[in-house]
Amino acid sequence: MVKDYNKNNFQILFGKRIKELRKNRNLSLRELSQRCNLDYSDIAKYEKGEVNIQLSTIYELAKGLQISPKEFFNFEFNFHTD
Numbered sequence: 001m002v003k004d005y006n007k008n009n010f011q012i013l014f015g016k017r018i019k020e021l022r023k024n025r026n027l028s029l030r031e032l033s034q035r036c037n038l039d040y041s042d043i044a045k046y047e048k049g050e051v052n053i054q055l056s057t058i059y060e061l062a063k064g065l066q067i068s069p070k071e072f073f074n075f076e077f078n079f080h081t082d
Contacts, residue, residue: 011051013045013077014072014073016049017072018043019068021071022043022047029043032061032065033064036064038057038061042057052061058072070075
């Protein structure tokens with residue numbers, strides 16, 4: 001149960017980071033989708049933490065945002081072990 005919480009919480013925080021980076025560049029979902037060959041509705045799902053993202057998708061998003069993929073992981077996350 002704790003593993004699922006951590007995994008889901010990580011997905012949500014990761015998605016919030018994607019949205020933050022997109023908004024910082026004043027890009028709409030559609031504009032970002034055009035830059036990185038992803039459907040805008042899929043990007044919305046990633047931003048909400050609804051979908052487990054693949055490495056190839058992280059690559060596409062980084063390309064579209066013109067950032068290093070490691071920037072997606074610049075957020076605080078604490079593992080709950082109890």
